[in-house]
Amino acid sequence: MNLQNNLRTATGWEIIENSFDPEQLVTTGSNFMIGNGYMGYRGTFEEWGAKEFVACVVTDTWDQAEGSRWSELCNVPNGLFTQLFVDGRMVSAFDGQISNYFRALDMYQGLNQRKMTWQHAKGGSVVLEVEKFASHANHHLLVMNYCFKAQEKGNYRLVTGIDGAVWSINGEHFQSYKSLQEHDLIGLELHTSELNTEIAVVEGIALSGVKPESSKIRKEDKCLLRELEFKLEAGDEITLQKVVSITHSNEMENPIKTAFAEVEEGLKLGYENLKEDHQDHWKRFWERSDIQILGNLEAQVLARFNIYQAYIATPTHDNLPIGARGLSCQVYQGAAFWDQETFNLPMYNYTHPEIAKNLVTYRHDTLPGAKRKAKRLGYYGAFYAWTSGKTGDELFPDYFFSDVLTGRRIRNHFNCWQIHISPDVVYGIWSYYEATLNWDFMLQYGAEVIFEVAQFLVSRVHFKKDKNQFELIRLLGPDEYHENVDNNAYTNYLTKYAMEKACWVFETMKKDDQERLSAILEAMGINETALANWKEIAELIYLPQPDSETKVIEQFDGYFKLEDISPAELRKRLIDPGEYWGWPNGIAVNTQVLKQADVIQLLALLDGFTNDVLTANYDYYEPRTEHGSSLSPSVHALVACKANHHGEAYRYFMESSTIDLYNASKKVMSGGSFLGGIHTAAAGGVWLIIVKGFAGFEVTDNGVKFNPALPQSWDGLEFKLLVKQCLLHISIAKNSITVTSDDDNGQNITVTLPNQTQALRPGESLKG
Numbered sequence: 001m002n003l004q005n006n007l008r009t010a011t012g013w014e015i016i017e018n019s020f021d022p023e024q025l026v027t028t029g030s031n032f033m034i035g036n037g038y039m040g041y042r043g044t045f046e047e048w049g050a051k052e053f054v055a056c057v058v059t060d061t062w063d064q065a066e067g068s069r070w071s072e073l074c075n076v077p078n079g080l081f082t083q084l085f086v087d088g089r090m091v092s093a094f095d096g097q098i099s100n101y102f103r104a105l106d107m108y109q110g111l112n113q114r115k116m117t118w119q120h121a122k123g124g125s126v127v128l129e130v131e132k133f134a135s136h137a138n139h140h141l142l143v144m145n146y147c148f149k150a151q152e153k154g155n156y157r158l159v160t161g162i163d164g165a166v167w168s169i170n171g172e173h174f175q176s177y178k179s180l181q182e183h184d185l186i187g188l189e190l191h192t193s194e195l196n197t198e199i200a201v202v203e204g205i206a207l208s209g210v211k212p213e214s215s216k217i218r219k220e221d222k223c224l225l226r227e228l229e230f231k232l233e234a235g236d237e238i239t240l241q242k243v244v245s246i247t248h249s250n251e252m253e254n255p256i257k258t259a260f261a262e263v264e265e266g267l268k269l270g271y272e273n274l275k276e277d278h279q280d281h282w283k284r285f286w287e288r289s290d291i292q293i294l295g296n297l298e299a300q301v302l303a304r305f306n307i308y309q310a311y312i313a314t315p316t317h318d319n320l321p322i323g324a325r326g327l328s329c330q331v332y333q334g335a336a337f338w339d340q341e342t343f344n345l346p347m348y349n350y351t352h353p354e355i356a357k358n359l360v361t362y363r364h365d366t367l368p369g370a371k372r373k374a375k376r377l378g379y380y381g382a383f384y385a386w387t388s389g390k391t392g393d394e395l396f397p398d399y400f401f402s403d404v405l406t407g408r409r410i411r412n413h414f415n416c417w418q419i420h421i422s423p424d425v426v427y428g429i430w431s432y433y434e435a436t437l438n439w440d441f442m443l444q445y446g447a448e449v450i451f452e453v454a455q456f457l458v459s460r461v462h463f464k465k466d467k468n469q470f471e472l473i474r475l476l477g478p479d480e481y482h483e484n485v486d487n488n489a490y491t492n493y494l495t496k497y498a499m500e501k502a503c504w505v506f507e508t509m510k511k512d513d514q515e516r517l518s519a520i521l522e523a524m525g526i527n528e529t530a531l532a533n534w535k536e537i538a539e540l541i542y543l544p545q546p547d548s549e550t551k552v553i554e555q556f557d558g559y560f561k562l563e564d565i566s567p568a569e570l571r572k573r574l575i576d577p578g579e580y581w582g583w584p585n586g587i588a589v590n591t592q593v594l595k596q597a598d599v600i601q602l603l604a605l606l607d608g609f610t611n612d613v614l615t616a617n618y619d620y621y622e623p624r625t626e627h628g629s630s631l632s633p634s635v636h637a638l639v640a641c642k643a644n645h646h647g648e649a650y651r652y653f654m655e656s657s658t659i660d661l662y663n664a665s666k667k668v669m670s671g672g673s674f675l676g677g678i679h680t681a682a683a684g685g686v687w688l689i690i691v692k693g694f695a696g697f698e699v700t701d702n703g704v705k706f707n708p709a710l711p712q713s714w715d716g717l718e719f720k721l722l723v724k725q726c727l728l729h730i731s732i733a734k735n736s737i738t739v740t741s742d743d744d745n746g747q748n749i750t751v752t753l754p755n756q757t758q759a760l761r762p763g764e765s766l767k768g
C-alpha cells in the first residue's frame with residue numbers, strides 16, 4: 001500500500017495520520033473534516049484559531065463582507081474551542097514533545113479523532129484524547145468528547161468556549177457580537193454586515209472526573225470563554241463533553257432561542273446517545289452508498305474518502321447548492337457551478353434520489369435569479385448563474401483574477417460568456433429523470449426549467465442565413481483559458497441536447513398533461529408556437545464534426561490554427577509561477593493548450609460517439625491539456641475507459657482521487673486568488689469513474705447496461721444502484737459480473753451485459 005503524506009488505513013474505512021506536519025495545515029484541516037451539509041467543520045485541533053485555518057462554514061449564510069468583491073458563506077465562531085494549560089504552558093502540537101500521536105477520520109461513523117501524549121521539557125505531561133462529530137441526526141449540532149489524563153501532579157487550566165475571531169478570507173462578516181448566558185450555557189448572537197442575518201452559536205458543557213477548584217466565564221474581545229482550574233495528581237482524568245448548536249435566521253424565526261434549547265436537550269441526552277443517533281445515520285448512508293473494492297486497500301480508502309467528502313459537502317436538509325469547495329472553506333463562495341450537475345448529481349441520482357431531487361429542485365427555486373440574469377444581459381428565458389448561491393443571481397464578479405506581475409485586475413467573462421451552464425442544468429434535470437422516472441417532478445419543476453433554458457438559447461443563438469445554420473458566438477467553453485470563442489463544440493452539442501429534451505418534454509406533456517403544459521407556457525408568457533423554434537434550433541445548430549481523416553473535433557472555430565505546444569513547454573514562458581494562463585494575455589491564449597477537458601468533457605457526457613472518435617480525440621487533446629482544473633482528471637479517466645485506454649484510465653483515477661488526500665492539487669494560488677479546500681467535483685468524479693467508467697454502467701431506454709473493465713490491481717468491485725425504482729446489487733470479479741435485482745423491487749428491469757440481455761424479476765440475478 002502506498003498511502004502518501006504520512007497517511008495510512010487499517011480497514012479502508014479510516015484515514016490515520018501518525019505524525020504531525022505543521023507545513024500541511026490547509027490540507028489536513030480539509031482532509032480530516034467533519035460535516036453534515038449544513039456545516040463543514042475543518043479537521044483542525046481544538047486549541048487552534050484563525051491562523052491555523054480553523055473554520056466552521058455554514059450553508060445558507062451568504063453575505064458580502066465590507067470591502068469584499070463578492071458574497072460568500074460565513075465562517076462562524078468556533079464553539080469547540082478548547083485550550084489546556086499545564087502549569088501555564090499550553091498543550092500544543094507546536095510546542096513540547098509529542099508521542100503516541102494519532103489523528104483519524106472514521107468515515108464509516110463520521111467521526112474525527114485525535115490522541116497524543118504531550119510532554120514539555122520545562123515540566124508537564126498529559127495524555128489527550130478527543131473525538132468529535134457534526135451530527136447527522138440534528139444538523140445544527142457539533143458534539144465533542146475531550147478527555148485528558150494528568151501524567152504529573154500540577155495546576156491545570158482549561159479555557160474553553162466560543163472563539164469568535166474567525167478566519168474569514170474576504171473580510172469581517174459580523175457587524176455585532178452579543179454575548180449571552182442562560183444558566184450554564186453560553187452563546188454568541190451575531191449579525192452579518194450586509195443582510196443582517198442573525199447567527200447564533202450556543203455552547204454547553206458537561207464535566208466529569210476531578211471537580212474544578214474554580215470556574216468562571218469571561219468575555220474577551222470576540223470570544224466568550226470559560227476558565228476552569230484544577231489541581232491534579234498524576235493519573236487524574238477529566239472529561240469535558242461539549243454540545244454546540246449553530247442556527248441562523250435564514251432557516252428559522254428565533255435562532256438564539258432554538259440554539260439554547262437544542263444545547264440543553266443535547267446535554268440531557270448525553271454524548272453517547274447523540275453519537276448513537278449520528279452513527280445510525282451514517283450506517284444507513286453507507287448501506288446504500290458504499291463501493292467495495294476488493295484486493296486494493298489504497299483504492300478502497302480513496303473511493304470512500306471521496307464519497308465521504310462529496311456527501312458532507314451536500315446540503316441534504318434543503319434545496320441548496322453544493323459548493324465547489326463544499327463547506328471546507330469560503331473559497332468559491334459555497335456556491336454551485338456546473339460541477340453540481342455534471343460531477344456531483346450522478347452519484348445521488350443512483351444512490352439517494354431524494355438528495356438528487358433537492359439538488360434539481362434547487363435549480364427550479366433559483367429560476368427567478370436565472371431569469372434576472374438573462375434579462376440584465378439582454379436575453380430572455382433562464383441564463384443560470386455561473387456561481388449560484390441562494391437566489392440564483394450571479395455571484396461571480398466581473399474581476400476574479402489579477403495579473404500577478406502588474407497587480408491589475410483581469411476581466412474574466414465566466415459570468416456572461418460561459419453559457420453552457422444553462423444546458424448543463426438541463427443535463428442534470430434530464431439525468432435525474434432518466435434515473436428515477438419521476439414524471440411528477442418533471443411536471444412540477446423540471447419542465448419549466450427546461451423550457452426557460454430553451455427560451456434563453458433561442459435568444460442567444462445566431463442564425464447564419466448563408467449557411468442555413470444556427471451558431472453560438474462569443475463563448476467560453478469548459479476550457480477557461482480561451483475566452484471569446486465561437487462555436488465551442490461542447491456548448492453547441494449541449495445546446496442541441498437541451499433543445500431536444502425541451503421538445504420531447506413539450507410533446508409528451510401535450511399528449512398527457514396538456515393542462516400543466518398550458519399553465520407553464522402561460523406563466524412564461526409564451527405559447528405553443530415556441531416549440532417550432534426549439535425544433536428548428538435542435539435541427540439546425542452547427543455541430544463541429546470529427547475531421548474526416550483525423551476524427552478530431554475542433555474545440556472551437558480556429559482552434560487548430562493556434563500554436564501547437566505542450567503544456568510543459570508553455571509553462572517555461574511563465575515569468576511568475578502564479579500567473580494566470582488564460583484571457584486576455586495569459587500564456588495559453590494563443591496556443592492549443594487547454595485548461596481542462598473540453599471536447600473530452602463532451603465525449604464523457606454524451607453518448608453516440610464511435611470508438612475511433614473517442615480514441616482520436618483522447619489522443620489529440622490529452623497531451624495538450626494542462627489540468628489546471630481539478631475537474632479535468634476524472635473526465636479523462638471516463639473517456640479513457642470508453643476508449644479502452646485502461647492504463648490511462650487508472651492513472652487519471654489515481655490523480656482525481658488523490659487531489660485532496662495526497663495534496664496533489666497543483667494550484668492553491670492562481671492569478672493571486674487562494675483556491676485551497678476540498679475539490680468537491682473531483683470527489684464526485686471518483687464515483688463516476690468507478691461506476692460509469694470501470695463498471696461501464698449506462699442507463700438504457702428500458703433498463704441498464706454494464707460493460708466492466710476492472711482495473712488490473714483490483715480483484716473485485718461491489719456496489720448498489722437504484723435505477724428506475726429498482727435496487728440493483730452489482731458484483732464484478734476479474735472476468736465476470738453479476739447483477740442481482742433486489743427481492744423488494746416492485747417490477748422487472750432489463751439488464752444488458754456484454755453478451756446477453758435479460759428482464760430480471762425481483763430476486764433474480766444475471767451473470768456475464
Ligand code: BGC
Pocket residue numbers: 324332337338339478480595596628629630631681
Ligand atoms: C474550473 C471550472 C469549475 C470551477 C469550480 C474552475 O477552475 O475551470 O470548470 O466550474 O473551477 O470548480
